[in-house]
Amino acid sequence: MAAPIRRRFLARLSLPERTFVADALRAETVGGVLLLLAAIAALILANTPLSDAYTDLRDFSFGPESLHLNLTVAEWAKDGLLTIFFFVAGIELKRELVAGELRDPKAAVLPVVAAICGMATPALVYLGITAGSGGDVGGWAVPTATDIAFALAVLAVIGTSLPSALRAFLLTLAVVDDLFAILIIAVFFTTDISLPALALSVAGLAVFWVLHHRGVRGWYVYLPLAVVIWGLMHASGVHATVAGVAMGLMLRCTVRDGEEHSPAEHIEHRVRPLSAGLAVPLFALFAAGVSVSGKSLGDVFTTPEPLGVVLGLLIGKTVGVFGGSWLAARFTKAALNEDLAWADVFAVAMLSGIGFTVSLLIGELAFPDDPVLAAEVKAAVLIGSLMAAVSAAVLLRGREVRYRKLCEDEERDEDGDGIPDVYELDDPEYHLRMAAILEAKAAEHRRLAEVAAAGGTKDDSPA
Structure with a gap:
């Protein structure tokens, strides 16, 4: 009996999936660079003579009080703009479930288990440090998140030749990570729920779903409805970003007759630049502005809560x-791609320790009544993410020559037909065409041999 074929872990992506991942990661990389610039700007503003003006702007309140929307600028960025980010995350998750790595339960086991372990282990590291030192265990969820945009910005600098399979694995990890982060926010950081407001928000989501699946189009229909759903979700006490994820998950990812792109793909193409270019950088601008001094940096490594965050991101994420x-x-008896090594998986695991956006958000939610501790935890997120980025960069640079060779093999197109040769070699139709050509050549050789054996010549063949 033939041995069963072992499924490949981190195998080369199909050509359509590779194209999609390349486009998505390109957009995420640009967003990550803007995110880095925003974080640097926030640190400069918070640690220069401009700090008072920065604080006044961040704490300036506006909005209708009667609708519970008299929020500070920082809160508008956290509860409002970040909803756009989670809306895109919801679309990404839906696509992964319908057409991506998560559509096949057997294939989904690896990234899902990796993501779950990558969230549970940092939480355990944090709890072990804080509980043993008498610290506040309420921040256990802070080091559980991965910031895909920040991670890809690092790759844009030090890992330009990283194989697409590893990048796709990181992207899938982050998508699953975002899902569990939203569940954590909804379950553990929701207080004083207003059932009427929540019921009305759910009713709005039902209307959104019915209109979308009946083919109703027009931004002027969905944008006001989305604002109402968001406002009701905010008033209900459930974190408003949950509304963004819910609407993203409702979009159709399949293509119908006459459609070139699915509605989800079309909307994501329109909204992703707004998320990556405006929403997330503005959130970082008002969330990452912490005062940095010798004492504050020392507190990060001597106070249990921030120390738990740093070690959770750097060690917990990697190990998990x-x-x-x-x-x-x-x-699952999945065989690792023979072109890669477990050291490559370890480097990507360390890269997942870059928390940032969602970690900063959870840090604010975890310590709402202790601004000093919240600031220390934010500093810990920045330091832990930086340490994870530098460590991953060192590991990835050591394999740069190997990665460059793999990428060159993936990109080679010697026949100039626009399709990399390696994908043509994997194409069953290509093999059928080649088999037909070889068979025709073999038949011609047999015919010539028969003619020669009969005493004829090559010229005896019919024209």
């Missing part, structure tokens, strides 16, 4: 994602 990947591959 790598260990989860190895265990899942071991018990």
Whole structure:
């Protein structure tokens, strides 16, 4: 009996999936660069003579009080603009479930287990440090998140030749990570729920779903409806970003007759630049502005809560994602792509320790009544993310020559038909065409041999 074919872990992507991932990661990379610039600007503003003006702007309130929307600029960025980010995350998750790595339960086991372990282990690291030192265990969720835009901005600088399979694995990890982060926010950081407002928000989501699946089009229909759903979700006490994820998950990702792109793909193409270019950088501008001094940096490594965040991101994430990947591959008998090594998975696992956006958000939610501790935790998120980025960069640079060779093999197109040769070699139709050509050549050789054996010549063949 033939041995069963072992499924490949981090195998080369199909050509359509590779194209989609390349486009998505390109947009995320640009957003990540803007995110880095915004974070640097926030740190400069918070630690220069401009700090008072920065604080006044961040704490300036506006909006209708009667609708519970008299919010500070920082709160508008956190609860309002970040909803756009989670709306795009919802679309990405829906696509992964319908057409991506998560559509096949067997293939989804690896990234899902890696993501779950990559969230559980940092939480355990944080709890172990804070509980043993008498600290506040309420920030356990802070080091559980991965910021895909920030991570890809790092790759844009030090890992330009990273194989597409590793990039796709990181993207899938982040998508699953975002889903669990939203569940954590909805379940553990929701207080004083207003059932009437929540019921009306859910009713608005139902209307959104019915209109969308009946083919109603027009931004002038959905934009006001989305604002109403968001406002009701905010008033209900559930974090308003949940509304963004819910609407993203409702969009149709399949293509119908006469459509070139699905509605989800079309809307994501329109909204992603707004999310990556405006919403997330503005959130970072008002969330990352913490005062940095020798004492504050020292407190990060001596106070249990920020220390738990740093070690959770740097060690917990790495051990969780790598260990989860190895265990899942071991018990599902998935064979690692022969072109890669477990050291590559370890480097990507360390890169997932870049928390930033969602970690900053959870940090604000976890310590609402202790601004000093919240600021220390924010500083810890920045330091932990930076340490994870530098460590991953060192590991990835050591494999740069190997990665460049793999990327060159993936990109080679010697026949100039626009399709990389490696994908043509994997194409069953290509093999059928080649088999037909070889068979025709073999038949011609047999015919010539028969003619020669009969005493004829090559010229005896019919014209």
